[in-house]
Amino acid sequence: MKFRHDFRLKTNGGSYLEYEADNVIMRLDFFDNILRCALIKDPEHLFPTWAVSPNGECPMEGRDRLSQEGFETICPDIREEEGKLFFEHCGLRFSIELHNFRITAENEKGILYQDRDGLAYNFDGELGDGTVHFTRREEEQKIYGLGDKSGHVNKNGRSFQLGTGDAMGFKAEYSDPLYKHLPFWIAENKAGSFGIFYDTYSNGSVNFGAEHDNYFEPFNSIRYEEENMVFYLIFGSVQEIIQRFNAMCGGIAPVPKWAFRYCGSTMEYTDADNADERLRGFVNKCEEEGIHAGGFYLSSGYTQIGDKRCVFHWNTDKIPSPEGLSSYFRSHGLEIMPNIKPAFLSTHPLYETIAENGWFLHYKDGTPAVFPFWGGMASYLDFTNPGAYRFWQECVRDSLLKYGYRNLWNDNNEYDVWDKDVYAYGFGKEVQARTIRPLFSYLMARAGREVCLKEADYSGTEPFMISRCAAAGMQREATTWTGDNYTDFHDLRFNHYQAMTMSLSGFCFFGQDIGGFSGPKPGKELFLRWLQYAVFTPRFVLHSWKPGEPSTMPWLYPEFMDSVKRIFDLRERLVPYLYEETKKCTENNLPLISPVFLKEPDYDREADCYLCGSKILACPVFDEGTTEVNVKLPSFADWQLRGEDNIFKGGTYVTVPCAPEDLPVWFETV
Secondary structure, three states: OOOOOEOEEEEEOOOEEEEEEOOEEEEEEEEOOEEEEEEEOOHHHOOOEOOOOOOOOOOOOOEOOOOOOOOOEOOOOOEEEOOEEEEEEOOEEEEEEOEOOEEEEEEOOEEEEEEOOOOOEOOOOOOOOOEEEEEEOOOOOEEEEOOOOOOOOOOOOOEEEEOOOOOOOOOOOOOOOOOEEOOEEEEEEOOEEEEEEEOOOOOEEEEOOOOOOOOOOOEEEEEEOOOOEEEEEEEOOHHHHHHHHHHHOOOOOOOOHHHHOEEEEOHHHHHOOOHHHHHHHHHHHHHHHOOOEEEEEEOHHHHEEOOEEOOOOOOOOOOOOHHHHHHHHHHOOOEEEEEEOOEEEOOOOOHHHHHHOOOEOEOOOOOEOOEEEOOEEEEEEOOOOHHHHHHHHHHHHHHOHHHOOOOEEEOOOOOOOOOOOOEEOHHHOOEEHHHHHHHHHHHHHHHHHHHHHHHOOOOOOOOOEEEOOEEOOHHHOOEEOOOOOEOOHHHHHHHHHHHHHHHHOOOOOOOOEEOOOEOOOOOHHHHHHHHHHHOOOOOOEEOOOOOOOOOOOOOOOHHHHHHHHHHHHHHHHHHHHHHHHHHHHHHHOOOOEEOHHHOOOOOOOOOOOEEEOOOEEEOOOOOOOOOEEEEEOOOOOOEEEOOOOOEEOOOOEEEEEOOOOOOOEEEEOO
């Protein structure tokens, strides 16, 4: 009956319970510090997961979303009284009303988690289509996470789309959606903190107080297209929740040491007719200026046929010897990351071969689905088709690895598919492509990493993979960055908030395009301040596309070269520290940079400063014309300002001068 669902025990598996009402199953799985909840309406269409893989191994065709493999299971004592279940789990007292299956978790401080009163779940379409889940909201709650979402660190009071797009020139304060699909967040309230992760690739929306309903108490909510719902409640401190989430998703892939050095990038060089000359000139200019570079992101101009970009095609008029170029860079100590895209223009030389084999996303009649893309209409490769997956790997091997390019830049891979009539092979279980868009991005990165590990020689180091689009589980395969950001002081500040949001979402290695990808040329002060901010972030890359303006390179302002050089010299000295700290982070499933409150819970959530690893407090400047910085030194240590001998006691407030060429940074004293 609508709005009235009385659940009865179906299965008691010890470490899991299944209750049933009106052909709907509610399942609970009990893991160490985690409670998994599943609402199953259509078990035949419960799509696998590639996000959750606690043992770090996920089959190419995915994993049963209800699998317990790799988890430490718990068998709590359950008692049922007067239509309610009672049990203790994760150090909390749980009660579940079997009427509409309302879950409550509490501790000595009060209610930590609770489903909304009335009806929290969309059992029989009462709340619309697809999945709907309402939970209790405290007005002063704090919400962190959700990937790369815009705005302040605390997302309370906001609503967001659950989806991805090619958001070039986004405004970091409010643009939505961006490039990441991550329905994971951490809530803090009066009783403590908990994380919640919805294991889905579907489009949808989340709400943390922007939506109100007169008939209900304040609520958070999520809506998405899939009928079945699987979500995880993760308990502990904020830091423990991040660790447990990353562990649940299979951990974080190691990053090679060279990737922490400055890496150059610009579309200008590869778009030029003399691309080979311009690229080699970059290496020579770095050496001339004393800039220590570790690599170069090779933009897609190298693939052009006329004005069209055709992935895996080398334009030998621009770059006569692809192998010669990679050898030249490597002989000077630099790696190259070529840009690759998963869409093939209809004019691409390989298009007909792919279409004939059925390796594109397709319509019901089997013909390739087409979409607007950069340069014309194109079709997306279907990575859920094993043939397409292997084809991609062969292209990477024969067009890139063969010539010495052993690190991959996965770009424009958000799969902008909205048409309900477009399907994917789904590893033999055909599925609407729009419902699994982030999965294609994950499989693209995975396919590349696999073939690189198999075919290339890394001589004791690691492949470097980076992907613009990311979802849960991506960190097993690739790093990421925040996409095509915009150039101004206001966006620099919100790029910082975005970075803290990503760290609280569990990302370890990431960064922004320093100086902004799109928009005007950065002014002199903004250029210096952005470099000062980014020098302590994991990814230190200048990248830009500013038609009519010079590329954002270290030598953009020759008159400031001494100040710029000092920042780049500092970065080079930091590389061993960043590399070792990141190894610790990957072992412990933690981010490299983080807001101070992750280590000191009472610290300001929106502070300008941030921690880099375990020993550095970076205090960047985000406001034009600033001449001094005020900072509260974290109380967990004493601190020394870079370049000075004085020791300052933790917990004190300090003001230091900060002219445009100054870089305030504090080191924890031993």
